[in-house]
Amino acid sequence: MPTYRIDLAYDGSSFHGYAKQPSVRTVQGTLETALFPHTGTVDTFVAGRTDKGVHASGQVVSFVAGPIDVERVLRSLNRQIGPEIAVTGLREVAEGFHARFSATGRAYRYDINNRPVHDPFRSSFEWTYADALDESAMDTACASLVGEHDFAAFCRKQENRPTVRHVEWCRWHRQGDRVELAIGASSFCHQMVRSIVAVSVEVGRGRLDPADVEVILDSQDRNRGRGAAPPHGLTLVAVSYGEALVRPSWMVETS
Amino acid sequence: MPTYRIDLAYDGSSFHGYAKQPSVRTVQGTLETALFPHTGTVDTFVAGRTDKGVHASGQVVSFVAGPIDVERVLRSLNRQIGPEIAVTGLREVAEGFHARFSATGRAYRYDINNRPVHDPFRSSFEWTYADALDESAMDTACASLVGEHDFAAFCRKQENRPTVRHVEWCRWHRQGDRVELAIGASSFCHQMVRSIVAVSVEVGRGRLDPADVEVILDSQDRNRGRGAAPPHGLTLVAVSYGEALVRPSWMVETS
Numbered sequence: 001m002p003t004y005r006i007d008l009a010y011d012g013s014s015f016h017g018y019a020k021q022p023s024v025r026t027v028q029g030t031l032e033t034a035l036f037p038h039t040g041t042v043d044t045f046v047a048g049r050t051d052k053g054v055h056a057s058g059q060v061v062s063f064v065a066g067p068i069d070v071e072r073v074l075r076s077l078n079r080q081i082g083p084e085i086a087v088t089g090l091r092e093v094a095e096g097f098h099a100r101f102s103a104t105g106r107a108y109r110y111d112i113n114n115r116p117v118h119d120p121f122r123s124s125f126e127w128t129y130a131d132a133l134d135e136s137a138m139d140t141a142c143a144s145l146v147g148e149h150d151f152a153a154f155c156r157k158q159e160n161r162p163t164v165r166h167v168e169w170c171r172w173h174r175q176g177d178r179v180e181l182a183i184g185a186s187s188f189c190h191q192m193v194r195s196i197v198a199v200s201v202e203v204g205r206g207r208l209d210p211a212d213v214e215v216i217l218d219s220q221d222r223n224r225g226r227g228a229a230p231p232h233g234l235t236l237v238a239v240s241y242g243e244a245l246v247r248p249s250w251m252v253e254t255s
Numbered sequence: 256m257p258t259y260r261i262d263l264a265y266d267g268s269s270f271h272g273y274a275k276q277p278s279v280r281t282v283q284g285t286l287e288t289a290l291f292p293h294t295g296t297v298d299t300f301v302a303g304r305t306d307k308g309v310h311a312s313g314q315v316v317s318f319v320a321g322p323i324d325v326e327r328v329l330r331s332l333n334r335q336i337g338p339e340i341a342v343t344g345l346r347e348v349a350e351g352f353h354a355r356f357s358a359t360g361r362a363y364r365y366d367i368n369n370r371p372v373h374d375p376f377r378s379s380f381e382w383t384y385a386d387a388l389d390e391s392a393m394d395t396a397c398a399s400l401v402g403e404h405d406f407a408a409f410c411r412k413q414e415n416r417p418t419v420r421h422v423e424w425c426r427w428h429r430q431g432d433r434v435e436l437a438i439g440a441s442s443f444c445h446q447m448v449r450s451i452v453a454v455s456v457e458v459g460r461g462r463l464d465p466a467d468v469e470v471i472l473d474s475q476d477r478n479r480g481r482g483a484a485p486p487h488g489l490t491l492v493a494v495s496y497g498e499a500l501v502r503p504s505w506m507v508e509t510s
Binding site (some may be wrong): 009010011054057075078082083084085086087088116117118119120121122123125128 | 265266297310312330333337338339340341342343371372373374375376378379380383
């Protein structure tokens with residue numbers, strides 16, 4: 001049977017996360033229900049399982065099913081599942097492609113609106129944070145996270161799951177009132193980006209020194225972290241399969 | 256008693272419009288409830304009454320009340336009414352200032368996403384329109400609306416309300432897949448912008464000639480129009496009081 005790849009984007013606000021769960025609305029549940037008329041019961045696999053409230057602009061899903069008319073199914077999916085989810089692509093791919101296990105890189109973005117008052121047009125997609133943040137201290141602090149490390153201090157503990165990850169880049173950037181984290185890695189452990197944001201914000205407001213971040217990392221102790229920033233500022237922006245992960249333009253220009 | 260001016264922005268998606276109504280959630284009702292602890296029962300006046308689903312980034316409200324601590328009330332309002340509404344300013348103004356009757360200009364924007372698939376991050380703020388639109392034909396068509404005209408063909412009829420208006424500018428602009436209308440006038444009659452959008456889109460997809468718009472305008476006949484575009488693409492962006500209305504940067508650069 002052919003293997004298919006779906007590219008999709010979603011506003012995670014009204015879902016109980018990506019992964020299917022009984023009797024609550026999830027992205028995976030919504031997607032598989034919409035696929036059902038075309039494929040029958042189908043198991044889908046996702047590149048980056050996002051938590052409740054987290055968004056994706058470049059999520060990837062794969063599944064194996066009997067031959068389908070991809071153009072027709074693509075239109076049908078979008079008719080059924082909008083406007084919170086948009087299927088931006090559906091195509092047949094080589095046998096053996098697996099959205100999760102074939103992925104070689106994931107890139108996330110975290111958005112902060114560094115103002116006392118939220119922006120009604122963006123409030124579902126950014127963390128409104130009133131205290132002044134020093135984004136260059138945050139950027140300096142995160143340099144120590146790049147490379148291969150045990151991120152146990154930045155991960156929610158899960159039995160028998162290793163916490164060693166390879167971070168390719170981790171940069172903070174300000175544009176006006178907006179402060180944004182861009183981070184790319186082979187993969188992430190649970191709550192890793194939001195935990196890095198929480199520690200970074202403590203640096204940004206002067207409660208931690210940039211050098212403290214390396215000390216926290218080396219401790220491999222979750223209790224040395226600063227918990228996790230709110231989910232709604234987080235977006236999975238890209239997944240790569242062998243090719244280089246796309247970096248935001250501001251990073252390419254300044255690095 | 257002093258007169259106060261409030262500047263506010265809101266995502267109109269979850270409100271039954273701006274104007275207070277019994278037993279439904281409105282922007283005015285929410286605002287006056289939040290003011291109540293500071294002012295007691297108060298009558299507020301708004302520059303541009305927006306319909307259900309319409310947004311505002313530069314709305315203005317005025318009220319008269321006993322002396323209040325503006326900094327404290329501003330913080331209190333934002334604690335109470337976020338995140339769909341943001342009060343961006345609160346200050347005492349000259350006696351006699353009236354948000355509606357003192358206003359000399361209003362500017363609106365209408366956003367179209369000219370793609371087959373909606374964007375989950377913008378779908379509450381733009382009309383997703385799949386058929387190809389020729390924005391330069393739309394821009395040409397709207398030139399005939401500039402100046403003083405009877406806009407009866409573009410207004411929902413209201414007894415004893417004149418439909419003569421002075422439009423200062425009316426321009427369409429494309430940036431990638433986004434097509435945007437910018438329109439400025441002394442004031443607007445009911446559903447005027449959305450009616451202009453509906454007719455423009457018929458021009459953009461080739462069902463009307465640009466020259467037909469002037470014919471429709473001259474007919475002063477509402478039945479010659481094309482109804483109204485959906486409310487959620489519309490945003491009140493600015494109100495002026497004597498000073499010139501601010502135009503979008505793309506208009507200043509190209510005109």
